[in-house]
Amino acid sequence: MSATGNTTETSSVAELGLRVKAASRVLATASTEQKNAALVAAAELLVARSESILRANEIDVARAESEGVSATVVDRLRLTPARIESMASGLRQVAGLPDPVGEVLDGWVRPNGLKIRRVRVPLGVVAIIYENRPNVTSDAAGLCLKSGNAAFLRGSSGAIDSNIEIASVLREAIASAGLPADSVVLVEDTSRDAAVEFMQQRGSIDCLIPRGGPSLIRSILDNATVPFVIDGDGNCHVYVHADADLEMASRIIVNAKMQRPSVCNAAETLLVNADVAGEFLPMAAAALEGVELLVDEKALAILPGATPASDEDWSTEFLDLRLAVKVVGSIDEAIDHIARYSSGHSEAIITKSLEAAERFTTEVDAAAVLVNASTRFVDGEEFGFGAEIGISTQKLHARGPMGLRELTCAKYIVNGTGQTRG
Numbered sequence: 001m002s003a004t005g006n007t008t009e010t011s012s013v014a015e016l017g018l019r020v021k022a023a024s025r026v027l028a029t030a031s032t033e034q035k036n037a038a039l040v041a042a043a044e045l046l047v048a049r050s051e052s053i054l055r056a057n058e059i060d061v062a063r064a065e066s067e068g069v070s071a072t073v074v075d076r077l078r079l080t081p082a083r084i085e086s087m088a089s090g091l092r093q094v095a096g097l098p099d100p101v102g103e104v105l106d107g108w109v110r111p112n113g114l115k116i117r118r119v120r121v122p123l124g125v126v127a128i129i130y131e132n133r134p135n136v137t138s139d140a141a142g143l144c145l146k147s148g149n150a151a152f153l154r155g156s157s158g159a160i161d162s163n164i165e166i167a168s169v170l171r172e173a174i175a176s177a178g179l180p181a182d183s184v185v186l187v188e189d190t191s192r193d194a195a196v197e198f199m200q201q202r203g204s205i206d207c208l209i210p211r212g213g214p215s216l217i218r219s220i221l222d223n224a225t226v227p228f229v230i231d232g233d234g235n236c237h238v239y240v241h242a243d244a245d246l247e248m249a250s251r252i253i254v255n256a257k258m259q260r261p262s263v264c265n266a267a268e269t270l271l272v273n274a275d276v277a278g279e280f281l282p283m284a285a286a287a288l289e290g291v292e293l294l295v296d297e298k299a300l301a302i303l304p305g306a307t308p309a310s311d312e313d314w315s316t317e318f319l320d321l322r323l324a325v326k327v328v329g330s331i332d333e334a335i336d337h338i339a340r341y342s343s344g345h346s347e348a349i350i351t352k353s354l355e356a357a358e359r360f361t362t363e364v365d366a367a368a369v370l371v372n373a374s375t376r377f378v379d380g381e382e383f384g385f386g387a388e389i390g391i392s393t394q395k396l397h398a399r400g401p402m403g404l405r406e407l408t409c410a411k412y413i414v415n416g417t418g419q420t421r422g
Contacts, residue, residue: 013187013189013194013197013198013201014197014201014203014204016152016185016187017125017152017201017203017204017205018203018204019182019185020125020150020151020152020182020183020185020204021124021125021150021203021204022180022182023150023179023180023181023182023183023185024122024124024125024149024150024183024206026179026180026183027122027145027148027149027150027179027180027183028101028121028122028124028148029148030148030179032099032101034177034178034179035095035099035145035146035148035179036095036146037177037178038145038173038174038176038177038179038183039091039092039094039095039142039145039146040091040092040095041173041174041176041177042088042091042138042141042142042169042170042173042174043088043089043091043092043095044088044173045169045170045172045173046084046087046088046091046138046166046169046170047084047085047088049165049169050081050084050085052165053079053084053162053165053166053169054079054080054081054084056161056162056164056165057077057078057079057134057161057162057165059161060077060132060134060158060159060160060161060162061074061077061078063158064077064132064158069158072261072262072319072320073132073158075262076131076132076133076262077132077133077134077158077159077162079134079135079162083135086135087135087138087139087166088138090138090139090142090381090387091138091142093381093387094142094143094145094146094387094404095146097146097385097403097404098404099146099147099404100120100147100404100405100407100408101120101121101122101147101148101408102119102120102121103119103120104117104118104119105118105119105120105410106118112419113416113417113419114414114415114416114419115414115415115416116412116413116414116415117412117413117414117415118410118411118412118413119410119411119412119413120405120408120409120410120411121148121408121409121410121411122147122148122149122407122408123147123149123206123207123407123408123409124149124150124206124207125149125150125152125204125205125206125207126140126144126149126150126151126152126205126206126207126208126209126389126407127152127153127154127198127201127205127207127208127209127226128140128151128152128153128154128208128209128210128211128389129154129155129195129198129199129208129209129210129211129212129216129220130153130154130155130156130210130211130212131155131156131158131159131211131212131213131216132156132158132159133159133211134155134159134162134163134166136155136211137153137155137162137163137166137167137170137186138166138170139387139388139389140153140209140211140389141153141167141170141183141184142387143387143388143389143403143404143407144183144184144389144407145174145179145183145184146404147404147405147407147408148408149206149407150180150182150183150184150185151183151184151185152185152187152198152201152204152205153167153184153185153186153187154186154187154190154194154195154198155186155190156190156212157190160188160190163186164186164188167184167185167186170184171183171184195219196219196223199219199220199223199224199225199226199228200223200224200225200226201226202225202226205226206226206227207226207227207228207229207397207407208220208224208226208227208228208229209228209229209231209389209390209402210228210230210231210390211231211390212231213233214233217230217232217233229390229392229394229396229397229398229402230392230393230394231264231390231391231392231393231402232264232343232344232345232391232392232393232394233264233317233343233345233393234263234264234265234266234268234317234343234345234346234391235268235269235315235316235317235341235342235343235345236256236264236265236266236267236268236269236342236343236345236346236347236348236375237267237268237269237270237271237334237337237338237341237342237347237348238252238253238256238267238269238270238271238347238348238349238350238375239271239272239273239328239331239334239338239347239348239349239350239360240253240270240271240272240273240276240280240350241273241331241334241349241350241351241352241353241356242273242275242276243351243352243353243356244273244276244280244350244351244352245350245352245372246276246279246280246283248350248372249280249284249350250280250283250284250287251287252348252350252372252373252374253267253270253284253287253288253323254284254287254288255374255376256348256374256375256376257270257288257291257321257323258288258290258291258321259374259376260376261318261319261320261321262319262320263319263376264317264345264391265345265346265375265376265377265378265379265391266319266375266376267323267348267374267375268316268317268318268323268324269314269323269324269325269326269337269341270284270323270324270325270326271326271327271328271334271337271338272284272299272325272326272327272328273327273328273329273330273331273334274298274327274328274329277298277299277302277327278302281299281302281303281325281327282302282303285303285306288323290321291321291322291323292307292321292322292323293306293307293323293325294306294307294308294309294310294313294322294323294324294325295307295308295309295324295325295326296308296309296325296326296327298326298327299325299326299327302327303325306325309324309325309326314326314337314340314341315341317343331349331356331359331360334349334360335359335360335363335364338364338366339364339365342364342365342366343393344365344366344367344393344394345366345367345368345378345391345393346366346367346368346369346370346375346378347360347364347366347368347369347370347375348369348370348371348372348373348374348375349361349369349370349371349372350372351371351372357371357372367391367392367393367399367400368400368401378391378400378401379391379401380401380402380403383401383403385401385403385404387403388401388402388403389402389403389406389407390402392406397409
């Protein structure tokens with residue numbers, strides 16, 4: 001690989017890991033000004049090189065269409081001038097965010113005079129393994145760079161031409177700002193063997209974040225030997241309580257399901273209290289035009305034209321215009337249903353009751369719990385993080401949308417005046 005060019009297949013995954021590890025040591029001490037300059041340069045170069053990026057993306061899209069992949073997958077894969085501009089805008093936004101590195105979390109003085117501080121530091125090398133979303137190449141690299149981490153990327157075969165072109169642009173821009181080009185390294189070998197090897201680079205990877213479906217997550221669980229944070233499924237629920245504003249509830253479920261059904265924070269199950277089901281379900285069905293409703297027996301009695309739900313539907317992340325619907329007798333039943341089937345991503349309640357809202361937010365176990373708002377807001381940019389590297393559904397280190405702070409850990413700095421321990 002040249003100083004700023006693409007990774008070539010002559011470099012093994014292990015060799016690439018050593019290079020990105022070396023770059024991470026430089027990035028860890030880079031100034032905020034340097035990192036911001038690299039991000040702005042990358043944003044400008046993405047737009048300037050948009051034609052070459054789009055040509056590469058056309059190759060990926062044509063290949064996907066010839067292989068008969070679903071429209072949802074093609075939509076995730078496809079880039080447009082507007083989407084490239086959005087990628088560039090994301091980098092500019094990240095450049096404008098506060099730098100978490102060096103932030104003093106707390107500090108104290110011990111009786112023996114030792115001064116102890118806990119300070120944010122980069123993780124080191126953050127590895128991302130992801131599927132057909134070339135924008136992740138830019139988003140992940142930008143967040144890693146600002147938080148002082150080197151980005152070790154392994155995308156899918158379906159987006160390989162796009163990823164190579166985007167990574168090349170990012171590397172050139174980073175080098176132009178005086179930082180190592182190897183701050184961003186893309187593995188071009190998209191074979192399964194290379195993916196498994198990537199997950200096992202304990203000598204170089206400090207944290208691995210997968211961005212993909214169940215098969216990718218299963219591969220991580222089966223093969224990874226490095227620390228990882230699971231960016232999990234989004235089997236998200238919206239519960240309409242007995243006292244809900246039904247017009248509000250209708251607007252929220254339409255947004256949560258239909259605004260972008262192929263993403264992890266889209267609603268997959270609608271739970272409706274029996275006291276308002278007779279009035280609300282016909283209203284919701286009319287508003288959810290084009291959505292296939294998979295309903296339980298009680299909902300089927302109200303919506304006789306709907307499709308009966310199977311047991312599997314309650315635990316399925318459809319990522320499509322399909323919605324499971326269940327009538328529940330109480331908030332207790334709603335919470336129990338969510339506890340059984342939720343993936344721990346995002347859950348919402350629509351209610352006028354402060355008591356019901358507090359019960360729901362206290363008892364529902366998820367990375368994000370919303371009251372009278374769409375699940376679609378559970379997103380790094382919507383939370384004010386600029387962008388996100390993923391949405392963690394696990395509980396160690398990071399949970400929910402992962403922004404800059406979630407890409408750091410803490411270091412203790414202890415200052416003494418010659419103290420020794422007795």
